[in-house]
Amino acid sequence: MxxxxxxxxxxxxxxxxxxxxxxxxxxxxxxxxxxxxxxxxxxxxxxxxxxxxxxxxWAGKNELVVDAVAALFDELELPDRGSLAADIEGVVLQFAAILDRPEAKSGLMAVVAEATRDEALRERIRASIVDRQKRLVVEGRARAAQRGELPPETDPEAASRTADLIFDVVAGAVVHRTLVSAEPVDEDWARRFAAMLFGGLAATGT
Amino acid sequence: MxxxxxxxxxxxxxxxxxxxxxxxxxxxxxxxxxxxxxxxxxxxxxxxxxxxxxxxxWAGKNELVVDAVAALFDELELPDRGSLAADIEGVVLQFAAILDRPEAKSGLMAVVAEATRDEALRERIRASIVDRQKRLVVEGRARAAQRGELPPETDPEAASRTADLIFDVVAGAVVHRTLVSAEPVDEDWARRFAAMLFGGLAATGT
DNA sequence: GCGCTTTCGCTACGAGTCGTAGCGTAACTG
DNA sequence: CAGTTACGCTACGACTCGTAGCGAAAGCGC
CATH class of the missing domain: 1.10.10.60 (Homeodomain-like)
Known part of the structure; x- marks a missing residue:
């Protein structure tokens, strides 16, 4: 072979x-x-x-830009900052730092827009960008359970749905803040966002 | 005159x-x-x-599409559903219904992407689309305070920042779920999202 | 080494879009 | 009726698209 x-x-x-x-x-x-x-x-x-x-x-502009932008997300990591709220805060700031770069700003939303009419492009984005981000959510969730901050996962299917929800909330909020509201994701915002999300997670027991 | x-x-x-x-x-x-x-x-x-x-x-494609898409958001309302969680759930479903229409999907993200390099376009989007949505957040927050679900606003500056945060979380999550994750915003998702957000708001006392 | 295969840089091409200019006509005002 | 602005239409140069065809270059199996 x-x-x-x-x-x-x-x-x-x-x-x-x-x-x-x-x-x-x-x-x-x-x-x-x-x-x-x-x-x-x-x-x-x-x-x-x-x-x-x-x-x-490359088949065209869409595919090329996806690959070019995907490389920016290689640096995403999730260092253990001691608590779930701090971990959320950290990943939010990291993600925001990438999104703040002009090549990401210009390119990412454009290909997402194109992807609404192109299933293959959507899959390409998912594989090379989205999944890499989503892994951090799962990792952070597990770490929080290990610390005792959140109850351990029982139903894996429900856990997956919750991870998806958290992911959409985190990534969506950062993207919206940066691109639509055009306001900076600074430490103050990240702290308040993390507090709110952590409070919601703790309150709903997920 | x-x-x-x-x-x-x-x-x-x-x-x-x-x-x-x-x-x-x-x-x-x-x-x-x-x-x-x-x-x-x-x-x-x-x-x-x-x-x-x-x-x-119209100066070009960008401006034309912004105006064409903005009309879709005319129907956004905030009927009183009795509780903050239910209100959130309602507005999420409404927003999702608009976003689910193909003319919104294709057009909205594309102009947002263009707006990253065009200050005037960003302002046009803000005035004709974003502000209309944000008003619902302020209205829902006031209604919740009236019900006693949340403490009344004291510092108007802090209240404004919180409204911005909530807005980015709600709109961002719905947009991300719909366009990036490409999963439907159904009643189940809206309920779980509203529960999480409400929990976060109550926990942080905002 | 020598042939086979694939990629390379280069040039050229028809098709399509862009945004504007020019023209005569239509619609409305005082 | 004269003045002013919007309209439909046509035509235009500039640009981008994606592809085809060519000879040269770079590895692989023998």
Whole structure:
């Protein structure tokens, strides 16, 4: 059995450097031009590759921007800050820091908007961005149960639904605050949000 | 003193029917084509007007879609359902019903994305869509205080910040659930969300 | 080494959209 | 009726799109 990524083991291999250059050029173009004025021709020029090379690897602007933005979420982590409220506060600030970057601001909402009419794109976003975030919710929930702050999970199906709810609340609130209200997610806001969410979780016993 | 809207009281007046036809055609095109494939030329044809007429009234696609989508939010109300939790649940379901319509799905997030690089567009969205929603939060908060469910507001500045927080949480969660998670905001979800938010509000004494 | 295969950069192309200008006509005012 | 503005229509240059065709480059199996 050979290497797992053996779709084509013959011929000239695709330049991995080109991949990185194209994605970096995409983020750069997002910052300078924004989503609507970003063109694949311009990205190719910035990356130092031919336009055809970009089209060989990505189906279009949507897919390219998803991959370019997804890389920004690699840095998301959940350090143990001692309490559930503090953990929530920490992840909110981290998420907000990413969202505050202009390449994320411009690109993320645009592809989400496009995804409303494109099932495959929605799945791509889910796999490369959303799931990575959602894992933090599950981790934080388990940590809180271990500390005794919340009762341990019993029904796994209910636990999954609750995790989904929390995730939509956290991510949704941060996104809405940043992009729609256009107000900063500073430490004060994060503290008040975390207090409210923690209070709701404790009150409903989930 | 003459009529208040007297920018130009001479010459041929602008057809109000054309305004309505263009906005309706925009919503129709949003449903059929989505944001990215919507063109002003197509909208003009659907509305039965010349392309130049559209450009005389709107600066571009962004502004036109904001106005077309804003009309969808006219129906938002806050009937008294007896308790704060029930009120939250009601407004969540209403908001979700609007967001579930394809013309809102496709258009709203796209203009929000564009607004990240356009201050004037952000202000237009705020005035015609966001503020209308936010008023419901203030109203619901006051009603809850009247019922004795929450302590009355003392510091008006703190009250305003809390209203902003609640608004971002409610609207953000519904938008995220609908567009990113792509899961339905049904009665069960709304009930669990309202319970969590109400618990958080009661716990933090805001 | 040598052929086979795939990717590469480059150029060119038709199709489509953009936003504007110019024109004659329509609608309303004093 | 004269003045003013909106209207429908046509045409336009500039731009982007996504694809096709080419010769050269870069690995792989023999």
């Amino acid at each position: 050979e290497s797992r990524t053996s779709a084509a083991r013959t011929g000239r291999p695709r330049s991995v450097a080109a991949d990185a250059a194209i994605l970096a050029a995409t983020r750069e173009a997002l910052v300078e031009l924004g989503w609507s004025k970003l063109t694949l021709g311009d990205v190719a020029t910035r990356a130092g590759v031919a336009k055809t090379t970009v089209y060989r690897r | 003459e009529s208040r809207t007297s920018a130009a009281r001479t010459g041929r007046p602008r057809s109000v029917a054309a305004d309505a036809a263009i906005l309706a055609a925009t919503r129709e095109a949003l449903v059929e084509l989505g944001w990215s494939k919507l063109t002003l030329g197509d909208v003009a044809t659907r509305a039965g007007v010349a392309k130049t007429t559209v450009y005389r009234r």
